[in-house]
Amino acid sequence: MSETPELTSTRPQRAVSRLSKSGAPARSRSTASDAAEPATSRLQAVLPWAVAAALTVFYAAVSIRRHAQLLTSAYDLGIYDQAVRSYSHWGLPYNSIQGPHFLVLGDHFSPVLALLAPLYWIHDSPATLLAAQGCLIAIGVVPLMKWAHRSVGLGAALVVGFGYGFSFGVANAVTFDFHEVAFAAPLLAFAAVAFGDGRLTAAVVWAAPLVFVKEDLGLTVAVLGLLVAWRGRRLLGLLTTIGGGLASALAVLVIIPAFNPLGHNTKTSKFGTSIVHQAATLLTPDIKIVTLVLLLAPTVFLAVRSPIIVLAVPTILWRFLATDQAYWGVQYHYGLVLMPIVFAAFVDVLRRRESGIRWILAASAAVTLYLVPQNGFAPAFTSTLWTTNPATAATHALLQRIPDGTTVAASNQLVPQLTDREHVTLIGRTLLSVSQPEYIVSETANLGFPLGTDGQLAWLADARNHGYVDIGSAGTVVLLHRG
Known part of the structure; x- marks a missing residue:
């Protein structure tokens, strides 16, 4: 496609020789343009x-x-x-x-x-x-x-x-x-x-x-x-x-x-x-x-x-x-x-x-x-993203109680906090009888994917019925261990 001169900022300009009043060649406007090109x-x-x-x-x-x-x-x-x-x-x-x-x-x-x-x-x-x-x-x-x-x-x-x-x-x-x-x-x-x-x-x-x-x-x-x-x-x-x-x-x-x-x-x-x-x-x-x-x-x-x-x-x-x-x-x-x-x-x-x-x-x-x-x-x-509130800090401290290299079932937003340390499954995606994790860590409020709050609470209740016991909490997050 063709380019118009008005839109091309780096188009070379033709040098035009000019004479000063003294008869010496004057600096052409193109010289400055050529110098600016590099x-x-x-x-x-x-x-x-x-x-x-x-x-x-x-x-x-x-x-x-x-x-x-x-x-x-x-x-x-x-x-x-x-x-x-x-x-x-x-x-x-x-x-x-x-x-x-x-x-x-x-x-x-x-x-x-x-x-x-x-x-x-x-x-x-x-x-x-x-x-x-x-x-x-x-x-x-x-x-x-x-x-x-x-x-x-x-x-x-x-x-x-x-x-x-x-x-x-x-x-x-x-x-x-x-x-x-x-x-x-x-x-x-x-x-x-x-x-x-x-x-x-x-x-x-x-x-x-x-x-x-x-x-x-x-x-x-x-x-x-x-x-x-x-x-x-x-x-x-x-x-x-x-x-x-x-x-x-x-x-x-x-x-x-x-x-x-x-x-x-x-x-x-x-x-x-x-x-x-x-x-x-x-x-x-x-x-x-x-x-x-x-x-x-x-x-x-x-x-x-x-x-x-x-x-x-x-x-x-x-x-x-x-x-x-x-x-x-x-x-x-x-x-x-x-x-x-x-x-x-x-x-x-x-x-x-x-x-x-x-x-x-x-x-x-x-x-x-x-x-x-x-x-x-x-x-x-905003400052919200760049400051850590006490609830978030407490949740991180709770997650640190889970030993490295173990098996964990976690809720959606807690899973990526653990994937580099443990074998992690997502609550609601793998049956508890299949995953049989050593630990369970889950939010208990304002949950969405995949079970929703009511479904997540029902899942946790079932886990407790199968022998998992609460060993810690941080705000709305609970940590369970297989008894």
Whole structure:
């Protein structure tokens, strides 16, 4: 695509020789411009990585602090912590939370998690996952800012970095445990920017590993192939589309059922019995419209004018076609893979505009700033997240009474506090007669997943009837030992 002179901040200017009144050659205006070019190039190279480093520290601090505040959960930090630990011991990714010796590949096809195993050789802890996730997501800002700076200007780079870094998709992923799609953020950012920049082979190379991140992302790779074919590389595009589609089909229909103890892919039940019926209600209820608005608002809705936005269609479709309401809104981590796509599309539109860019950037920054207090990062700007209240401290002290290396059944938000020390099962997911833990530790109030407060209390009563006795408590948390 062509670039207009107004939007290219680093375009070399032609030197014009001038004479001063004394007859000596005067300094041309291009000399200053040429001298500034190396400095601009250095800034373009360094600034995105500096922003990524700052975001990494912020993301890691927020997520690790949430973990210390007992705000993480078995689903999903506990699951992935056990899975990566299994990889670090040269085994398949098993966990004891979803069921006895449950193989994670039977839930999601995410072999990319094995890349994190070496980190556990250095520091074996759920905090390692949270820090790694922060780094992966933050790296996504690098290609976006570089492209924005190179093709539009410094202001655009800063606004895009701010918009991506504090978007709802990023914020709600960072503040909801750990998820494999953290790997998708940088891959999609580099792929989308390469496509927008006309480097079609590079776009495919960056996108191809997505098929190992999560089973649905093969569809995104397939759509990228269609875009590459549309841009003229028909063979490359066709092969990419076929490869992405086959990878998703193989993962969903063959690999996951083969590893699942039930012999089928349990996630397919989340799409009901009639896709036609789901398609008829694609944009209802209103929460789906709200999700689209929040997705596009930081780009002043201009992202829809770029072909890059088509990469978001597979993710939006499967989410809105599902019967599970958790997929429809902006909570949890489901919006993360959309953020690099949306902001790459935004840059693509900006670089082809000839006017009004300052106003667009100002509006984008204002929308992002307005939405931050409403996303998952909001607590990070209060003292609540950074101070430990007595009840939390007492709970940590109670957990320390459980010996290392024993077996424990724990409630949802206590599981990830123990996965690096004990063999932990989740109350309500494995029968007590099967797990037979030495210890039970559980919250007793304001419980949700998986049993709810009443179900949890009934489960604890049954445990006491089977010989478990209370040996300690901290606020609403009780510790039982097998008598």
